[in-house]
Amino acid sequence: MARRPDIGYFEDDLDLLDASTWSNARLPVEQAEHINTLVYRSLTFSLLENEAIWTRDWIFIGTTDDIPDEGDLLPYTIGNHGIHVQRMADGTLEGRFNNAQHGGCRVVPQQCQSGSKTKCSFTSCGYSRDRDAISASDAETSTALMFQYVGLRPERLLRVSVAQAGKLIFVNLDGPDKDFANRAADLDAGMVSAVSRDRTSKAWLEFQCNWKSVGEAMFGAVATAGSGKPDVLSAMLQTSDGENGPVEVFATWLYPNLFLLRAAGAACTIGIQPTALGKAMCRIQYFADAADAGSASSLEALVRVIAQTRETAEQAQRNLVSQENRQLVEPGISPANGRVSPIEHWAQSVLIDRLMTMPRTIADDPLYQPLKHYLI
Structure with a gap:
């Protein structure tokens, strides 16, 4: 389609800005269905994300x-x-x-x-x-x-x-x-102070999955999570034992693209950046107290969480591709649609809310003038 927000966004005969397209995914968690998989694979949907999320959010x-x-x-x-x-x-x-x-x-x-x-x-x-x-x-x-x-x-x-x-x-x-007031309200003092330590290292890792899968994978094994804030998800993650015993890692997802992991004496930020429909660059920075003897074990725990998240997210991407390939070979089969977890429900609800609240009129700002920025 032409990259023109004024003519709408359509994929697989669906109007992506029609609330009824997402109605089953927005039901209460006990009744909700998984969101349509086109959100992970559609170029048109990625253009809609550009309009509804990347050019609107902090x-x-x-x-x-x-x-x-x-x-x-x-x-x-x-x-x-x-x-x-x-x-x-x-x-x-x-x-x-x-x-x-x-x-x-x-x-x-x-x-x-x-x-x-x-x-x-x-x-x-x-x-x-x-x-x-x-x-x-x-x-x-x-x-x-x-x-x-x-x-x-x-x-x-x-x-x-x-x-x-x-x-x-x-x-x-x-x-x-x-x-910035609303975004600032999502950041508590502990989150800000966690990265006030010295930066010890940084890394860029490209995950072979859609950017939305990263958060779903990180929190996937968590039974309960929440923060009381609509755009923030927090939970204590289960980690494998370190040399000195278990290390607790507290994870926070500030929608859409910031993940903050905290452990005793250490923390890391993960900035998610889409690089393709099925790829996401994770820009990671580690912070630690040099004087804290336990910070080394904490940093190792953060690395383990990221490695496990990557493995889970990339497997989910492979499962998605396999499922869609099977549907192409056997058109009669129905897509798998098991129960939606609370984490998945939160993620898809926040995503849909962004679509439904996106301004529908063309603004006067230069960024949103379609003839200059969408007819390419």
């Missing part, structure tokens, strides 16, 4: 450890939009859309319209994979690289909202001065 993109010094720049692709956050001379953070949303291309190439982020030598567009933060102190490489993002006149670039909670950095593409 999105976690990293921590202040990524850009500690003046001029440092953190690139990040959100949905189909390339943005960056830069540390300014006064210590504040400024977010902008990249200089060239389509990179160096006059139009978006066909291979970049498949839903998969491509490896491109010109990394400033909304259809390519990100590089790591750029340090302004590296004069040999920073000038040429930063030009791809800030251009010659960064003050003329379209601004995005930036907010900071301790070390955590969030952005919102829905205008330059969005109110």
Whole structure:
């Protein structure tokens, strides 16, 4: 379909913005059915997510450890939009859309319209994979690289909202001065202080699954979870024994893309970034108290949780593909639809709520003018 929100979103003869499409998935947990699997495999649905989630929510993109010094720049692709956050001379953070949303291309190439982020030598567009933060102190490489993002006149670039909670950095593409109060209310003091420790390491791991499967896999074995806040899920996870016995890990999911794991003396942030319909980049940062003798065991426990989450999520993705392949071979069979767990019910309910509350009119903001941004 043309990437035009004004003509709607349709897949498999379903209107994806019609409440009746999702009615069975929104029933009480005892009666609800699993959400339609097209949410994990449809390019059209990923474009709808771009409209309803990635360009509307406060999105976690990293921590202040990524850009500690003046001029440092953190690139990040959100949905189909390339943005960056830069540390300014006064210590504040400024977010902008990249200089060239389509990179160096006059139009978006066909291979970049498949839903998969491509490896491109010109990394400033909304259809390519990100590089790591750029340090302004590296004069040999920073000038040429930063030009791809800030251009010659960064003050003329379209601004995005930036907010900071301790070390955590969030952005919102829905205008330059969005109110952070609701998202700030989702962050309790313990979550913010957990990452105030020294960063010990970081890693980027690409999971072979849809981004929504990561949270469902992480909390899948938990019998009960909750926080009293509609966009936050928290639970104590079961972990395998460490060298010094069991280690408790407290996990929090701030919808849509921040996972925070906490254990005694250590914590980690996981920022989820879709890189394809069936792939998700997990940007992980570990924090620990160097003086805490038990922090090493806690860090090991966090690594085990992430490894188990990856295994479970990727198996779920393989099961989904296998099920759909079987339906193609045997069209008469019905998709498996067992009981929905409370975790799955929460995740699909939050997702559907985003679709149903998405603005349906075309705003005057440049980002949402369809002729400029959807006819490609």
